[in-house]
Amino acid sequence: xxxxASGFSWASTADQxxxxxxxxxxxxxxTGASSGIGAETARVLAARGxxxxxxxxxxxxxxxxxxxxxxxxxxxSVEVMELDLSSLASVRNFxxxxxxxxxxxxxxxxxAGVMATPxxxxxxxxxxxxxxxxxxxxxxxxxxxxxxxxxxxxxxxEGRIVNVSSEGHRFAYKEGIRFAKLNDEEEYSTIxxxxxxKLANILHANELARxxxxxxxNITANSLxxxxxxxxxxxxxxxxDVLHRTLGRLVLKNAKQVxxxxxxxxxSSQGGVSIMLQYYIV
Numbered sequence: 001x002x003x004x005a006s007g008f009s010w011a012s013t014a015d016q017x018x019x020x021x022x023x024x025x026x027x028x029x030x031t032g033a034s035s036g037i038g039a040e041t042a043r044v045l046a047a048r049g050x051x052x053x054x055x056x057x058x059x060x061x062x063x064x065x066x067x068x069x070x071x072x073x074x075x076x077s078v079e080v081m082e083l084d085l086s087s088l089a090s091v092r093n094f095x096x097x098x099x100x101x102x103x104x105x106x107x108x109x110x111x112a113g114v115m116a117t118p119x120x121x122x123x124x125x126x127x128x129x130x131x132x133x134x135x136x137x138x139x140x141x142x143x144x145x146x147x148x149x150x151x152x153x154x155x156x157x158e159g160r161i162v163n164v165s166s167e168g169h170r171f172a173y174k175e176g177i178r179f180a181k182l183n184d185e186e187e188y189s190t191i192x193x194x195x196x197x198k199l200a201n202i203l204h205a206n207e208l209a210r211x212x213x214x215x216x217x218n219i220t221a222n223s224l225x226x227x228x229x230x231x232x233x234x235x236x237x238x239x240x241d242v243l244h245r246t247l248g249r250l251v252l253k254n255a256k257q258v259x260x261x262x263x264x265x266x267x268s269s270q271g272g273v274s275i276m277l278q279y280y281i282v
Contacts, residue, residue, distance in 0.1 A: 015169035023077060024049035025082075026142040026157070027103050029144070031055045031083060031137065032112025034062035037164070041109055043069045046076040050107070055083040055094060056141075085112050085136030086122040095143035105144055110137040110201070114189040127182045132211075133197035137163065138204055152218040159219035161208060163201040167225045171195035 172195030
């Protein structure tokens with residue numbers, strides 16, 4: 001496959017992208033790390049020496065991933081903490097529990113998400129896709145920002161925030177984000193609602209980047225489309241899921257390939273200059 005300016009192609013894996021890079025001494029939080037691309041992110045970060053916090057809803061699944069990661073990387077440092085992004089109370093509890101550990105925070109990967117779910121409201125009365133994909137991550141990021149700023153100041157190591165978005169943002173409602181109609185069940189579209197939540201991820205990263213630059217904060221914020229990939233996000237649409245998985249084995253990326261994009265944004269710089277305010281399609 002043809003390589004781009006980065007030296008990598010769509011077929012590159014996360015291991016290839018991060019070859020020769022050390023994350024020793026860094027702490028990373030990865031949301032949705034119990035499966036798919038989140039689990040692959042946790043695996044590669046641990047292999048590169050980072051202390052990885054898997055922020056997950058499904059503790060049992062995450063523990064199985066953690067054990068697999070440690071089997072591959074003896075001496076790796078990985079822990080599991082509970083986080084349900086559809087619940088603002090859970091987000092606050094997670095942030096408080098993390099703060100209580102006294103750990104620094106260098107990398108935050110806002111990866112967890114749901115896709116094309118039937119209409120429902122979160123415990124806080126917010127449409128479920130917007131609540132999980134954007135609002136939960138927005139609050140989580142805000143609650144962790146002071147720790148990230150403190151870490152970057154004291155360590156002089158650039159912090160990284162990565163919002164995993166999607167080209168699905170192009171399928172948002174024609175108005176973009178319908179703040180006044182977020183909970184309108186009558187006009188609800190599973191795909192458009194997903195699109196607006198992914199658009200919010202991009203706008204969130206853009207605004208963070210703008211503020212960091214304005215304040216002179218040593219943290220970068222970027223968003224990315226990780227590529228078409230075989231995961232279980234489409235589990236709410238059985239026919240689409242079958243087609244997706246059948247055709248996907250021929251043309252789509254696997255988790256090791258797609259996570260290369262997130263790892264690139266987390267670990268790279270161009271000519272020693274920080275990458276900021278970018279939306280990557282990988």
